[in-house]
Amino acid sequence: MIPMMATFRWRQGRDRNRSFWIPLFLVWLILLPVTLVILPFFAAACLVGGIDPFRAIGTFAEIFGSLKGTRIEIDDPHEGFEIILR
Amino acid sequence: MNENRRQILEMLVQGKITADEAERLISAVEKADAPVAGDGEARAKPKYLRVVVESEDERLGGGPSKVNIRVPMRLLRAGVKLASLIPVQAREHVNRELRKSGVEIDLTQIKPENLEELVDHLNDLTVDVDDRNGKVRVFCE
Numbered sequence: 001m002i003p004m005m006a007t008f009r010w011r012q013g014r015d016r017n018r019s020f021w022i023p024l025f026l027v028w029l030i031l032l033p034v035t036l037v038i039l040p041f042f043a044a045a046c047l048v049g050g051i052d053p054f055r056a057i058g059t060f061a062e063i064f065g066s067l068k069g070t071r072i073e074i075d076d077p078h079e080g081f082e083i084i085l086r
Numbered sequence: 087m088n089e090n091r092r093q094i095l096e097m098l099v100q101g102k103i104t105a106d107e108a109e110r111l112i113s114a115v116e117k118a119d120a121p122v123a124g125d126g127e128a129r130a131k132p133k134y135l136r137v138v139v140e141s142e143d144e145r146l147g148g149g150p151s152k153v154n155i156r157v158p159m160r161l162l163r164a165g166v167k168l169a170s171l172i173p174v175q176a177r178e179h180v181n182r183e184l185r186k187s188g189v190e191i192d193l194t195q196i197k198p199e200n201l202e203e204l205v206d207h208l209n210d211l212t213v214d215v216d217d218r219n220g221k222v223r224v225f226c227e
Contacts, residue, residue, distance in 0.1 A: 050173035059167045066160035069134065076151035 002028065003068040003085035011080040024085075090115045132209050132226035134158055141220035150220070159205065159226070166201040 002024075009019040043053035073082040091112055098108040139153040172180075177193040184191055213224035 050175065051171050056171055059164065059171060062164040062167065063161065066158055066164045069156070069158040070161065071154070071156040073152070073154040075153075077149040 001068050002065050003070075005086045007082075007084045007086065009080070009082040011075075013078060017080070088115065132159060135162060135208060135226055136224070138223045139220065142218075159208070162205050162208070163202060166205055169201060 004023070004025045005021055006024050007019060007021045009017050011017045039057070042057070046053035046056045067085050070085045071083070074080065075082075094103070094108050094111045094115070097103045098105065103111070135157045137153070137155040137157075139151075141151045141153075172193070180193055181191075184193075209226050211224065211226060213222065215222040
C-alpha cells in the first residue's frame with residue numbers, strides 16, 4: 001500500500017521537538033497528472049537504455065508501494081530528525 | 087511429491103519393502119516433517135529490517151548519538167528487483183571493471199530468485215556489535 005501520510009519531527013539544540021505532517025494522498029493526487037505526462041519520456045528512455053519499460057515501471061511502482069512503514073530517525077546532542085511514512 | 091516419500095514408493099515398487107513397511111515409513115516421515123512445518127508457521131514472518139546505531143562520540147559532547155532505521159521487508163524485495171533491470175551490456179561492463187580490481191564476481195550469474203532467497207534468509211540475520219564507542223544492531227522484526 002502506498003504511504004498516505006508522512007510525519008516529520010526535528011529538534012535543533014535543546015529546543016523542544018517540532019513536528020508537522022504531510023497528507024501524502026493529496027500529494028499523489030497532484031503528482032498523478034505530472035506522472036502521466038512524464039511516463040512516455042520515461043518509457044522512451046528505458047527503450048534507449050535497453051531496459052524493458054513495463055518491468056521498470058512495475059518495479060518502481062512496487063518500490064513505491066512498499067514504502068509504507070519506513071522510519072528514519074537520527075538523533076545527536078545538537079539536533080535530531082525523524083521521518084515516518086504511514 | 088516429498089523426496090523421502092518418493093524413495094519409499096520406489097523401494098516398494100522394487101520389492102525391497104512390503105506395503106506395510108512402506109506405510110509405516112511414510113507415517114514416520116510425515117511425523118518427522120510435521121514439527122518443522124509447525125515451526126515455520128508458528129514463527130511469524132518479520133515485517134521490518136531494523137538498524138540501530140548508538141554512538142558515544144566524545145567529539146560531539148553532550149551525549150550519545152542515535153540512528154534508528156526501520157525498512158519494510160517488502161521494500162527490500164522490491165528493491166532487489168531493480169537488479170534485474172540492469173541491461174546485459176551494463177552488467178558485462180561492470181564485470182570487466184570488477185575483474186580489473188581483482189573482484190571475481192559475475193553479475194550476469196546473479197538472478198532475481200537468488201536475491202529473493204537472500205532477502206528471505208535475512209529473517210534469521212542478527213548483527214550485534216558492542217564496543218566502548220557504541221553499539222550497532224541489525225535485526226528483523
